[in-house]
Amino acid sequence: MPMSSSHSPVTTMSATTNCCSSVRCATWGCSAPGDHAAGRSGAPEPPRSTRRVRRRICAAYIRRRTMPITELDQRLTGQIVLSNRTYERLRALTALGTRFPGTPGERAAQRFILDELRAAGLDPTIEEFEHLAWERGSASLSVTAPVTRKLLCISLAGAPSTPAGGIDGEILYLGNGTPAEFDRHKDAIRDRIVLVTSLAPRQECSPPRQCHRRTKYGRAVQYGAKAFLFMNSQPGMLPQAGSTRQNREGEIPAVTIPFEDGEVLKSLLKAGPVSVHLEATNRNYPHTTGNIVAELPGTDPDHVVLVGAHYDSHDNAVGAIDNGTGVVTVLELARLLSESGVRLRRTIRFVLFAVEEMASVGSSFYVNRHRDHLDQIDLFMNIDGIGQQGAKTFDTQGFDDAADFILDVAKDIDYEMTIPNPAFSGDSLAFVMGGVPTAAMKGSKLRSLFGHQNLSTGEDRGWGHTSADTFDKVEQHALHEAAIIAALTLIRAADHPTRMARTRTKAEVDAILRETGMDTVLSFMQWPSIDVRPKE
Ligand SMILES: [Zn+2]
Known part of the structure; x- marks a missing residue:
């Protein structure tokens, strides 16, 4: 096992590690550390073919320099692509039919998720709540x-x-x-x-x-x-x-x-x-359902990275893209990290949320239930609707320190990434309202690892929420890419040496909502109806 209990979080990984500080990369014209990395680059980009070659060489250099983290990266990346498990589990999940609250499909999906987490060696629980x-x-x-x-x-x-x-x-x-x-x-x-x-x-x-x-x-x-x-x-x-x-x-x-x-x-x-x-x-x-929660303990039990995806779909759909893709990605991360035997700094909490499609009910109940401990969550990574073309990026919902962390990760893994304007969407919103730093995975206009480009306009849902959101719409390599980027980001979030983003107070959350006009939006929506606000 390359990553054993001897793995030391501080010395083996750093979000600011960058291959371009190496002599090797100077060969490729990098005048300063990170000058070709994503997000805040000032230098002109080299031709794409050159960047691909250089990326491979940089990756080889990182392997020697920071062996444990890179080995974990490689192990997860290789297994995601070669096992093709995310794609095959999605086929099985979508065969269960709709996962709308109160349907037999919802119960079947819960059993599917519990079985997968148990098979990964975890001990999942259901946090029940009653909703309308x-x-x-x-x-x-x-x-x-x-x-x-x-x-x-x-x-x-x-x-x-x-x-x-x-x-x-x-x-x-x-x-x-x-x-x-x-x-x-x-x-x-x-x-x-x-x-x-x-x-x-x-x-x-x-x-x-x-x-x-x-x-x-x-x-x-x-x-x-x-x-x-x-x-x-x-x-x-x-x-x-x-x-x-x-x-x-x-x-x-x-x-x-x-x-x-x-x-x-x-x-x-x-x-x-x-x-x-x-x-x-x-x-x-009235109906009782629940969020499914499993943990992989870290060496510092007071700090948590939460990675989540909603498992429900609308009743007219099997919800392959929205959000079967997120479910199988979170399950794959749980399995691979559990089986790796690696213990990272923070506890990783995997949460499969119920009832997102009825205005983020499950995540709101989660935030409400854990209101006294929200400051333990250093980052919430949400994965929702990801299996289509285009590079992946993270919406950090107006939290600038979370955005800096994501851009550092992008630099570290040499991946083109930008931070989109905050959308305050889906399950992220309950966490934002609770003051929890949040990064929600999205598609972008950038070219992806496997070369394809996002075709959607971002102004409407495509197949989402229709009965055509079926397994055939999900692109295998786009799903692999999402799982890879989620894995590499999650590892770095879980093992970051310092707190990468700060819990916001109620007043600070209010300021974000005011500045973005979300306060007006929420008043028309009459959202939330469940208390997700941080305590004073
Ligand atoms: Zn969704």
């Missing part, structure tokens, strides 16, 4: 004037039923549902049925949650709309599911429709008023 679950009934939407026509629709999760006999009303189209669109039509919204697209255009939606579905729904409710129609902004991609509120029933009926049916409504609206009839039956009910 939701069951879809039927939904129908028809144009009643100026023509009659049936449209395809499904309810958004958490939406209430319509009153018996349904709802009739006139459509008001508010484009992408940006704050500006809502404000412009504020006085026309009352008693209308609001139609918005799922797009969050970069220019107008900073942070992206400014134009998140739940913010659009919140504005429609606040301005008195009768019902909410959410059309997919992307053609050929079916109705895009999503939630309305966190852990409580939505106030007005809400359905999602495909791009093409939204276009029908838009084109009819060009000629004059359009009326529709909407009927939906849904059921909200």
Whole structure:
């Protein structure tokens, strides 16, 4: 076993270690340590082919200089690619069907995760909580004037039923549902049925949650709309599911429709008023589920790196990308690190969150439950929706010290990386609100290890939240790459000699929310409904 208990965290790894301080790399024109590394480089980049060759030589040099950490890097990287286990476990996980809260698939996924963690030699537990679950009934939407026509629709999760006999009303189209669109039509919204697209255009939606579905729904409710129609902004991609509120029933009926049916409504609206009839039956009910937690002890028990992924999916989907990819990646990290026998400085806590798709309920209950010990978590690494083309990067959600740490890791492993603008998305948000430094893995426009480039615009979900988010959409090498970058980052986070990022106070979190406009967004979303704020 190359990495044994003799492994000394301080001497064997440093996040600032850089191969370019070596004589060897000077051969390749590096005038200063790290000048070709990602993120904050000032020097012109060499041709890509040269960089690839140099990367291999730098890697060889690191092997000699810091043997233990590099051996662990190599061991994990090699096993991720050669075993292809992440991809094959994803095939098995997605075969279980939907993992929506309250379904048999959710229970099957829990058993799958527990079995995998136990097989890795860990001792997982379930931290149970009770939440308001939701069951879809039927939904129908028809144009009643100026023509009659049936449209395809499904309810958004958490939406209430319509009153018996349904709802009739006139459509008001508010484009992408940006704050500006809502404000412009504020006085026309009352008693209308609001139609918005799922797009969050970069220019107008900073942070992206400014134009998140739940913010659009919140504005429609606040301005008195009768019902909410959410059309997919992307053609050929079916109705895009999503939630309305966190852990409580939505106030007005809400359905999602495909791009093409939204276009029908838009084109009819060009000629004059359009009326529709909407009927939906849904059921909200109390349900007990849980987050699955397992630990790999570190040498310093007071410090934890938490790596997490949500295991639920929407009920219309097997959630291969969102978030089967995150689940199998976390399980693979648990297995490889456990089997390596290495003991790093910090305890690594693996958490598979329940009920993310209903507005981050599981992660909120996690943060709430551990409110007295949040300062033990030096970093939360979230992995969600990663198995597609493009280099991986980490959203550090406005925590500058966490961003510095990630860029140091990128430099250390010689990986192109940038820190995106904060999105305050998914399970990360509960931790941000709790003051916990957070890094959420994402795709980027940069070219990846295996050479492909991200094709998505980042302004909508692609296959996410649709019934087409299936195993065939996940790219094997993109999944391997994500697992490799997560592994190398996790090792460095777990073994960093000093605390890489600071827990924020309530006042500091409030300042981040104010500066980014998230305070307004959260008030329209009425999020959180579960207490995730740090104690004073
Ligand atoms: Zn997700």
